[in-house]
Each structure stands twice: as C-alpha cells, then as structure tokens.
Amino acid sequence: NLPPGPFGLPIIGNLHQLRTNHLSNHLSQLSKHYGPLMSLRLGRVQTLVVSSAQMAKEVLKTNDAIFCSRPVFTGQRMITYDYKGLVLTPYNEYWREMKKTCTLHLFTSKRVQSFRPDREEEVFLMINRIRSQITASGSYEAVVNLNETVMTLTSTIICRVAYGKRHGQEMSRFHELLLECQAVLVTFYFRDHFPFMGWLDHLNGSMARLAKNFNDMDEFYQQLVDEHLNPKRPKVQEDIIDILLRLKNNDSCSFGLTFDHIKAIVMDIFLAGTETIASSVVWAMTLLIKNPKALERVKQEVRNVVGNKGKVDEDDLQMLDYLKAVIKETLRLYPAGPLLIPRETNDKCVLAGYTIPKKTLVFVNAWAIGRDPKSWDDPNEFKPERFIGSSIDYKGLDFELIPFGSGRRGCPGMSLGATTMELILSNLIYAFEWNLPAGMHREDIDTLTTPGFVLHKKNALCLVATRSC
C-alpha cells in the first residue's frame, strides 16, 4: 500500500527518470500528477517524495521521530569520517549527543554574535574591493561577477568562523578540494543501489577518486588542527576549532571527542554554510534585477534607515522589513536546499492511509512546496510584499515555507545564515546602483540551475555596479 508513483523498470526502478539538471522541479512536475506523497524506486531503494505543506507537517512535525534519520551512502560515509559529523549522520544516540554539544557550544545566539566583527569586516572589505574595481576601470562603473564575489566572501567568512583564517594561498587550494568533495558526494555509486555490483565502483575509478579526495581533505584539516595546537599560536578570538579542542581537553563529551570528530564538524560547517548563503544572495540579486520596482523599494528602505553612515551594520538589520521580505521571498522561490537534506525513516509508519516502510529514503520538496498554488497566490511571481504584515516565517513552524527544514533535523545555522545574507544583500544595495550590462534586457537574465544538493544559478550573474555612496 505505497503512495502512487511513476512506473519503474525492472532492477533500476525510476533511476533513469531522474537524470535531470533540476531534480526538485522535475519531481514537482511528477507530483502534480501523482500527488503530494509520491513513491519512487531508485534501484533497490524505496523512496518517498513529499510535495505539500500539509504532508511536510505530517513528516517533519507529527512523525518527526520516524522521519529524522539520514540515509547511508558510500561517498558520505567516507567524507564524514564514518559519520562523525552532524549533517549526514543517521539518527542515533551518537547524533543526539553531538547535536547537544553543537547546540550548546557552537550555535548559540551569543556565539553567532561573537562572530559579528568578522562578518562585518569581511562584507565591508568586499564592498571596498568592488569600489576599487570601479576606480580601476577609469569610469564610474564596473561589471561585477556576483557568483564569484559572493562565494569568495561567504567562504572567507566561514573560514574565519571555523578556523580563524582569511583566504590565503592554501584557502584557494581548499576551495578546489571542496568543489571536488561536492562532486564525489553526488557521484553515483553502484553499491548504494545495487549492492551486488559494487565492484563496478572500483573498476570505473570512483572509489579511488573518493579516497583521494578524502585523504587530501584530511591532510588539510589535520594541518589546521596542528596549527591550533601550536602553543606559539597568537591568542585571537576563539574560533570553532579552538572551542572543539577545549571541549576535547576538558573531556566534555560523553562519547570522547577525537580529532576525527573535530575535523568532521568543521567539514559540516563548511559544506552546510558556504554555498547555501552564497547561492541565496545571488538568487536575491537575480530576482531584484528582474523586478526593478522591488529593487527600488528595497534600495529606498536601506538608504532611509542607514542615511549617510557609509555602510549597513548588523544593528540596522532589525529595521529593514522589506529587505527581510525580499529574503523570505527568495528562499520561497529558490530554497538553497530544494530537497532539504535527504531523510530516511527509522521505522515503518502509516501516512495519509499509505504504508511507508522502514528505511525509506525521503525527499521533502521545499521547491514544490514554496510554489504550491494551494499555499500561495501567484506562486511563481516574485512579490516580497506578500510577507509584509504576514506572520509566515522560515523558522520551521510554517510548513509552506521551509528553506531551513524543520523538526529535530532542522538547520541549526539558520540564525547565522539569515544574518549573513541580510548583511551582504543590504550592503550591496546600499553601496551601489545595480544595472544590467549594456544591450541586455531583464528577460535575458536566465534562472537555470546546476545539479547537486545546493541550488546554484548556473550562469554567473554579472551586473554593472555604479557607486552610490
């Protein structure tokens, strides 16, 4: 008694139907036909796709205890030091302890606040770099590649938070490793879907590629840990590695924190924090440039609030209601994790009259839910106004808007993520006038996406910046 779904082929099931660049959109189209609970079979893996706010509430709230595990896959197992992190670890006693430790020591609002100077300094440095680009161009304007600019910024911010370091030569090496890491994480491993064909992963080189990436990343992280252990290291503000080393020395965790745990957590923070923030800022700028009235309104709001101060700081953010609405609307239309992070059931259960087996892989389609006409008027239109005077928020209680997920596996970095997005976007809008390059029209700005966990804009957003202050 499984939920309905498209007919699958023998052995491979529906795998062949999922070879698409925009999986969440494709699943959303299929769900229009099969309904908000849809079954798929990926090789031997039974899969459930959830595509309405009501069903998301059933899964993430009512039955959270059953839907809160994560699937075990080959690439993820190796990259996460055999599931010693948080993000991809299946639900078990270890995850609960680790989550408690991270919630108490890494994700408190006091800790997020303590990194405020790092965030502000890096954002202002980025604004100054764009200003220098304009000066160097010899005119009043310069073309800025926002994908590159914002990605460099967010990875520098996360580096400072996690390792207390800015971008240097070794950081660009790390960037390369991270890109390779994302590639090996989304690689198709035969053993995950057809256990008897695991030998093919060795034959086609994917296991060797995975092992190489893991060893390179491990070497990099170990070097960072060693630097932190060096007694001659200058005393600066505590970063995440410092905090975890302190907990290790004090024996603060019941499971005995090791260097592998520390490296796995730092890896999590990098993977979960960098691209999500960067892609969301790029989507916000894409939507604003395509909607000049909204861009004008947010610009007026930021300038009225900030005046001639020269930059937006975090104290100003509370007063920027329309900017916050722009961010909510962006996350509704382009959630950074359009299928959240895949879940797995840890028991059998009944949902809307259907039987969902234990160990079902679950995709909650935040992309489809954010565009569901049953929840939203003009669902495909960019209308930040819809959030003005509305209590709907992305904090995990309103299931029509769940870019950060919900329940016990919901995003613990939400506050850091949202504040950083607001700070970057408001400063970009405050410091510059943004226009399309000569000869380009609003309609020419595409919204194509890249495949993968994070929904990136495929073609770089290049806009003309002119100084406004």
Ligand code: HEM
């Ligand atoms: C725009 C920014 C961000 C977005 C949209 C986002 C989104 C998400 C989503 C959708 C999930 C899965 C939730 C679920 O399964 O219900 C998640 C989990 C997670 N996020 Fe974020 N995130 C963002 C920023 C961050 C940042 C800055 C950090 C850390 C510094 C972070 C750390 C994590 C962690 C550790 C998890 C795993 C939680 C678990 O499985 O227990 N995220 N995030």
